[in-house]
Amino acid sequence: MIKIRVLSLALIPTLVAVGSVLAQDSRLAARVDAETQRGVEALAASARAQQLPTEPLFDKALEGASKGAPGDQIVQAVARLLDDLAAAREMLGEDATDSELLAGAGAVRAGAAPGYITALAEVRSSSSVMVPLAVLTDLIALGVPPDTAAAAVATLAQSGATDAELEDLLRKVGSDIQAGYPPVQAASIRSGVPTSVPPPAPPVLIELASPVRDP
């Protein structure tokens, strides 16, 4: 006789996980060719092995499929994102959430220096660093030089700025740029950080490990 309750409860998480994987397969299968699907799933398997989030990888593949990109371009884009996520993990630490890792990957791709990403995480050790990293990335996207953007965000974060205040900085800098101000000047004025002042020194220098990939 089998104790149905115990066995069922033990099986449910496993089956849900299997179901989730199958769901991802079906999403890709309907949108990309078999070879592309295999490539993306191999990268996702590598991400799982590194305990990195896989959903952003599938999102990237689905974006490529939706925009009509060729398969090899999709796999390359997913591989780049995996590299960025792995780099973000190194910078943010093992406790970083999936959202923080994705925001960190964006900051890495935008060109923010690893030491400053780590410094932001240190400053925000008791709350999520997702918004500071997102604001940093978006400032760079607006044309603010990475070092100036990092100095602006890090200075405000160190002074205890909330997520809302950091988002407000982004909005104001964006408005100033639209009004014709040079990005670097807008960021400096709004954050109160002179352009000549370098961002806070990172607490540690980190060497990025090569991400592990399945063969």
Next chain:
Amino acid sequence: MVFTVNDRSNLIDDVAHELRRPVRIDPALDVRVMESVSRELRPGLAATLLRWLATPKPVRLSPAVTAAVAASIALAIWMLPAGISRPAGEVASSAASGFRLVEFSLKVPEASVVTVVGDFNDWDSAATPLEPSSAGDIWVVTVPLDPGRYQYTFLVDGAQWVADPGAPRALQSDFGWPSSVITVPEI
């Protein structure tokens, strides 16, 4: 005794008259009967049900059947909607469920169909259509989003990819078409 026709007729009339007379019953009879029935049945049913529920029942299931039951439950959980299928601006939030309602809008007076496509809807170009405003020039949709960072873009008339003019651009333009990005902070 000899009955004549008239006598029989009278007798029948008398009997019929007697039968047609309403029978007088105590008005409280129904109540008393139902109370009595209820007293008779209620304890028995409840006791039986309780006994059945409280008594351990041996269940014999093969591992295959057990796995099938578990798989059914897992499938049901998996099939639950992941959320109603994100410048985008926040219009409301729910601390209880963690999501925020985000409004996406695009001014395209000449468009026939506008959808928003992004990380939050598997980049499905048909999943999240926008509705034209009453003036017809601004297209709007409100989407509940969990905290996180999402890339998205608008698709106009099924062919033209348009980045949100009011939101930051995504730097990673991996596929040639521009995307925007929205950050939904935690509540």
